Ligand SMILES: O=C(O)CCC(=O)C(=O)O
């Protein structure tokens with residue numbers, strides 16, 4: 001990347017959600033949002049509507065979750081789940097061939113699977129989470145479900161604000177979502193331990209593949225970094241009371257590159273305590289094919305894109321046809337590649353198509 005743009009960023013902007021409560025404030029918010037979407041692809045959101053009491057309670061549970069006895073974690077391991085939900089041991093994922101030094105639980109918003117015999121395989125991708133034994137961590141499930149309900153609601157409101165900031169009215173992105181009961185969004189609770197040795201890769205550089213990500217930085221460690229247009233890594237340290245919001249490749253694609261998906265990574269923490277984070281990945285409808293929904297924008301909205309210059313080519317999507325296949329299938333193929341052991345068990349046909357010679361022991365998480 002060699003682009004030097006006058007609008008290149010050296011910090012991630014902070015947007016105040018409470019501005020939207022007055023008409024002038026809302027206009028100001030939409031201007032700042034449009035700038036962040038086009039030039040940065042990342043922002044902090046402060047004064048958001050998710051209950052701080054619930055966030056604090058969730059943050060309090062996280063060390064206890066990772067401290068559960070090994071057998072209590074293994075009993076909900078992801079390999080059990082055709083929905084790719086559950087526990088992944090330290091080092092189970094790779095980004096571009098290198099081990100991500102993190103341990104995690106994948107959970108998702110409440111959902112009853114729509115899958116019926118004869119439906120496409122990707123309808124099986126969404127379904128219920130695996131929960132740790134309530135007796136071992138009483139109250140955790142209730143807090144996390146309430147938290148996910150609230151972030152889900154925020155994610156729809158935020159998507160509507162994005163649409164407004166691009167001059168498309170509040171419902172310009174509604175076509176990407178089905179009725180609430182037919183949608184599911186995914187989240188992870190992640191622990192990045194202090195590591196010895198040469199690698200400091202918490203998660204290697206990647207783009208998020210989906211639509212919108214809402215990240216809760218759940219401890220005070222630095223480590224998250226965002227790549228600007230000239231290729232420098234810019235710190236995005238935790239700011240209490242905020243979410244870090246970023247765009248995925250699907251949203252970038254349907255805006256024709258107007259909104260940016262931005263490369264980011266996490267460095268392993270220094271010191272003596274682990275870093276914790278909780279990303280929430282907002283999905284689009286399982287059947288949505290991106291090529292059918294590319295958006296058109298008024299010229300005044302497109303102008304700042306010219307000033308910014310081009311965005312580097314996509315290298316994070318899972319296969320070249322990602323824009324022509326239903327989003328559920330794109331996601332499923334991504335999961336098969338990042339978790340071949342789970343796929344071999346639950347999607348043997350697809351596993352064979354993707355790994356005709358079996359799994360070589362190296363996967364790719366993104
Ligand atoms: O843990 C973080 O702060 C970010 C994680 C991330 O980028 C991801 O899981 O996609």
Ligand SMILES: [Fe+2]
Pocket residue numbers: 206207208264
């Ligand atoms: Fe990410």
